[in-house]
Amino acid sequence: MPEREILDLDVLFVGAGPASLAGAIHLKRLFNESGCEASVAVLEKASEVGAHSLSGAIFDPRSLIELFPDYKDRNIPFEAEVKEEHMYYLMKGKKLPFPYVPPSMRHHGCYVTSIGKFTRWLGDRAEEEGVDIFCGFSGTDFVYDGDEVIGVKTGDRGIDKDGERKPHFEPGADIHAKVVVLGEGTRGSLTKKLIQKFNLMENCNPQVWAIGVKELWQMPSGTVTPGYVAHTMGFPLGHDIFGGAFIYGMQNDILDLGLVVGLDYQNPGVDAQHELQRLKTHPWIRSLLADGEIIAYGAKSLPEGGWYSLPKLTVGGAMLIGDSAGFLNGQRLKGIHLAMKSGMLAAETISEAFAADDFSAASLASFTDKVNSSWLKNELWKVRNFHQGFDRGLLGGLINSGLGLFTGGRGWGIKDRLPSHHGHELMQKGTAEDRYADLEFDGKYLFDKVTDVYYSATAHEEDQIPHLHVHDMDICITKCTEEYGNPCEKFCPADVYEMVQDSDGKRLQINFSNCVHCKTCDIMDPYQIIDWVPPEGGDGPGWVNL
Amino acid sequence: MKLCVLVKQVPGSESALRIASGNTWVEDAAALFEMNESDNYALEEALQIKESLGNDSEVVVVSMGPERVQKVIREALSKGADRGIHINEIPEIKSDPFATAQVFANVIKVENFDLIFSGLQSDDVGSGQTGVILGEMLGMATATLVMATEVQEGSIKVKRELESGWFQWVSMSTPASITIQSGINQPRYPSLKGIMGAKKKEMKVVDLSTAVTIEKQQSFANIYLPIADKKTEMIEGNVDQMVSRLVDVLKTEIKVL
Numbered sequence: 001m002p003e004r005e006i007l008d009l010d011v012l013f014v015g016a017g018p019a020s021l022a023g024a025i026h027l028k029r030l031f032n033e034s035g036c037e038a039s040v041a042v043l044e045k046a047s048e049v050g051a052h053s054l055s056g057a058i059f060d061p062r063s064l065i066e067l068f069p070d071y072k073d074r075n076i077p078f079e080a081e082v083k084e085e086h087m088y089y090l091m092k093g094k095k096l097p098f099p100y101v102p103p104s105m106r107h108h109g110c111y112v113t114s115i116g117k118f119t120r121w122l123g124d125r126a127e128e129e130g131v132d133i134f135c136g137f138s139g140t141d142f143v144y145d146g147d148e149v150i151g152v153k154t155g156d157r158g159i160d161k162d163g164e165r166k167p168h169f170e171p172g173a174d175i176h177a178k179v180v181v182l183g184e185g186t187r188g189s190l191t192k193k194l195i196q197k198f199n200l201m202e203n204c205n206p207q208v209w210a211i212g213v214k215e216l217w218q219m220p221s222g223t224v225t226p227g228y229v230a231h232t233m234g235f236p237l238g239h240d241i242f243g244g245a246f247i248y249g250m251q252n253d254i255l256d257l258g259l260v261v262g263l264d265y266q267n268p269g270v271d272a273q274h275e276l277q278r279l280k281t282h283p284w285i286r287s288l289l290a291d292g293e294i295i296a297y298g299a300k301s302l303p304e305g306g307w308y309s310l311p312k313l314t315v316g317g318a319m320l321i322g323d324s325a326g327f328l329n330g331q332r333l334k335g336i337h338l339a340m341k342s343g344m345l346a347a348e349t350i351s352e353a354f355a356a357d358d359f360s361a362a363s364l365a366s367f368t369d370k371v372n373s374s375w376l377k378n379e380l381w382k383v384r385n386f387h388q389g390f391d392r393g394l395l396g397g398l399i400n401s402g403l404g405l406f407t408g409g410r411g412w413g414i415k416d417r418l419p420s421h422h423g424h425e426l427m428q429k430g431t432a433e434d435r436y437a438d439l440e441f442d443g444k445y446l447f448d449k450v451t452d453v454y455y456s457a458t459a460h461e462e463d464q465i466p467h468l469h470v471h472d473m474d475i476c477i478t479k480c481t482e483e484y485g486n487p488c489e490k491f492c493p494a495d496v497y498e499m500v501q502d503s504d505g506k507r508l509q510i511n512f513s514n515c516v517h518c519k520t521c522d523i524m525d526p527y528q529i530i531d532w533v534p535p536e537g538g539d540g541p542g543w544v545n546l
Numbered sequence: 547m548k549l550c551v552l553v554k555q556v557p558g559s560e561s562a563l564r565i566a567s568g569n570t571w572v573e574d575a576a577a578l579f580e581m582n583e584s585d586n587y588a589l590e591e592a593l594q595i596k597e598s599l600g601n602d603s604e605v606v607v608v609s610m611g612p613e614r615v616q617k618v619i620r621e622a623l624s625k626g627a628d629r630g631i632h633i634n635e636i637p638e639i640k641s642d643p644f645a646t647a648q649v650f651a652n653v654i655k656v657e658n659f660d661l662i663f664s665g666l667q668s669d670d671v672g673s674g675q676t677g678v679i680l681g682e683m684l685g686m687a688t689a690t691l692v693m694a695t696e697v698q699e700g701s702i703k704v705k706r707e708l709e710s711g712w713f714q715w716v717s718m719s720t721p722a723s724i725t726i727q728s729g730i731n732q733p734r735y736p737s738l739k740g741i742m743g744a745k746k747k748e749m750k751v752v753d754l755s756t757a758v759t760i761e762k763q764q765s766f767a768n769i770y771l772p773i774a775d776k777k778t779e780m781i782e783g784n785v786d787q788m789v790s791r792l793v794d795v796l797k798t799e800i801k802v803l
């Protein structure tokens with residue numbers, strides 16, 4: 001029988017997003033400067049870097065400039081510098097320009113970017129610097145020595161749906177590292193374990209999330225201006241649901257259309273993929289898509305809680321960076337530059353820890369000081385009460401964030417810290433209301449979920465244990481049906497959850513092979529009984545340019 | 547023993563493929579690429595032979611295409627191949643097995659391989675000829691659709707898949723070029739150490755675009771999606787008329803009789 005591989009490394013980043021990759025590059029350079037020969041590696045569950053990367057995105061180059069001062073000469077695969085920007089308030093059938101575009105929504109000097117292309121580029125640079133990137137491996141657990149993290153376990157491969165070994169079974173590996181850096185992105189599965197074990201959210205506002213769903217459209221030649229940027233509020237979400245749409249012009253006449261929906265709505269019937277379809281019924285949006293063809297689809301959650309929802313960032317042997325910690329500016333809908341900066345500050349901490357040969361909780365804790373004295377904190381501090389303001393609806397949110405502009409981010413202009421609530425707790429029992437009765441999927445502009453999922457190119461080995469662990473399937477057919485009307489069927493943007501009626505009665509069927517790794521179910525399930533764990537390494541979406 | 551494996555990088559089967567303008571190929575930029583399925587089995591077979599021989603045998607992986615194909619070469623190196631050769635894409639010959647084999651022959655003839663393995667066919671073009679033509683050009687014995695191999699002194703015995711469940715065992719003297727059927731073994735996953743080690747292995751890049759005259763034998767005229775249309779004809783009349791019309795349709799239109 002094959003044995004578990006054991007690999008001794010020095011620093012292991014989990015997840016090849018911008019946070020880890022920027023951190024790994026910076027760290028490798030710091031090691032080189034100090035003559036330290038420590039090894040740096042990155043673990044990524046996707047089959048290649050970028051295949052699980054999804055973002056908007058408008059990219060603020062602030063951290064990139066620090067990492068690559070000559071970035072302009074490096075042929076970075078940006079789509080275009082932001083050229084023109086618009087902000088609209090949409091009403092059914094109408095669109096009104098915002099009288100005033102707030103500074104947070106102005107993007108001079110920023111780039112329309114496909115994060116997938118960007119992380120692929122950054123991954124190549126990391127390898128050039130001597131970083132090892134292990135694609136197709138997911139981190140599934142920690143290796144501990146007492147209360148110190150000393151490594152990460154990767155998942156087994158070749159286990160069938162009943163938990164039995166298949167002929168090509170290969171056990172996972174134990175990767176030992178002096179420091180493990182979690183850059184798993186939004187709602188990381190290892191991150192969740194670490195937060196629970198060490199109670200890292202103590203005294204913090206609960207994290208609040210949103211889900212972003214997006215489609216890429218191939219438009220007729222010469223019709224899309226790369227660098228075009230528009231944001232909207234209002235239709236289809238209305239005033240009670242946090243969020244809005246983004247429309248970005250990419251290279252080669254590709255239009256990027258997405259919708260962000262706060263995961264703190266009250267109506268259990270809300271369905272983000274359907275809201276995106278409703279958005280396309282708006283005559284203006286519809287006109288933008290005329291004669292186009294959908295080419296890609298995807299979804300991902302994003303942490304919106306901001307400064308007060310940041311967990312404690314370090315334990316002995318491990319630290320949290322990027323979206324895994326929650327370094328995202330919800331007001332600007334931007335996290336890439338903050339993710340990168342957090343990775344770089346982590347790198348500086350680690351480099352010092354190596355110099356002192358001390359990887360204890362006390363030694364790594366200086367990461368928090370570094371964050372506190374960097375622009376990372378300044379940026380997040382100014383918007384520390386942004387999302388909380390939307391607890392009172394769109395208008396409240398806008399007023400709050402407007403007031404905050406003048407008072408340096410105070411809630412309602414006066415309060416230093418507004419509280420936030422777990423999004424899933426806000427869902428109201430017995431209020432499931434169908435918002436989509438008049439939505440018709442024509443297969444040309446408007447798509448049902450399965451069709452959209454096809455365009456996510458997602459794939460999972462079918463003969464494995466579903467990677468969505470529902471801890472009590474009875475609740476699904478009893479309490480949940482009654483209280484919330486099975487919102488999993490709605491909040492999952494990929495048709496993974498399906499209540500079926502067969503000879504054995506009603507039951508929940510988990511179509512896990514549709515999963516696009518957005519993590520919404522893990523976040524939004526009202527009973528918190530769904531655990532998203534990584535499937536076999538390499539499985540999941542096949543995104544190229546989302 | 548010197549073993550060669552030809553690997554091709556093809557668009558992944560899950561990618562939502564689109565036909566590129568010009569209608570002669572798919573949009574590369576929209577696809578995720580992976581190792582051709584049967585090539586992966588060919589690689590595994592070569593690695594197993596090398597391991598069973600236990601001497602200083604060598605497995606060399608060769609791939610032709612743009613820079614991105616280095617990814618599948620690295621993948622093969624991380625699974626245990628010893629070195630790689632990347633032949634730069636020659637855009638004009640895309641999809642032409644004869645010209646492709648010609649280029650491969652040009653590059654690898656100096657290597658004097660004992661065995662050349664390739665997949666039964668590529669998942670994107672599917673002509674299934676490159677391995678055979680290459681063997682022919684290098685004066686080797688060739689066998690297709692191989693389901694099992696037994697290496698012997700100076701020869702190799704292979705089990706070939708025939709029609710309707712029949713198999714054939716053939717012995718050939720080496721050197722030989724063999725195309726491998728999917729499913730013949732259990733391809734391994736790369737290990738972490740394998741991935742780290744692959745970086746240190748040799749990957750030679752060869753550019754032949756100006757060095758060879760290519761005899762291109764075939765190209766794509768037009769690619770299109772299958773046109774889905776349903777034609778239903780209600781056959782009317784008495785039984786004799788209906789039968790004669792039905793026979794007529796089966797003979798002349800559907801051509802199954």
Ligand SMILES: Cc1cc2nc3c(=O)[nH]c(=O)nc-3n(C[C@H](O)[C@H](O)[C@H](O)COP(=O)(O)OP(=O)(O)OC[C@H]3O[C@@H](n4cnc5c(N)ncnc54)[C@H](O)[C@@H]3O)c2cc1C
Pocket residue numbers: 014015016017018019020043044045046050052053054055056057058059060115137138139140183184185186188189190211212213214258260300301302321322323324327328333334335336337339534
């Ligand atoms: C719809 C949407 C729009 C956005 N728009 C913008 C924008 O316009 N501008 C902007 O700056 N930001 C934007 N963001 C936010 C931005 O995308 C994130 O802040 C950023 O990607 C975070 O980077 P990260 O490295 O922390 O995580 P990610 O980019 O999410 O990368 C994490 C990586 O870790 C991998 N991974 C996760 N768990 C494991 C595991 N256990 N084992 C192995 N690998 C694992 C994942 O596959 C992934 O590749 C947007 C986000 C969304 C969802």
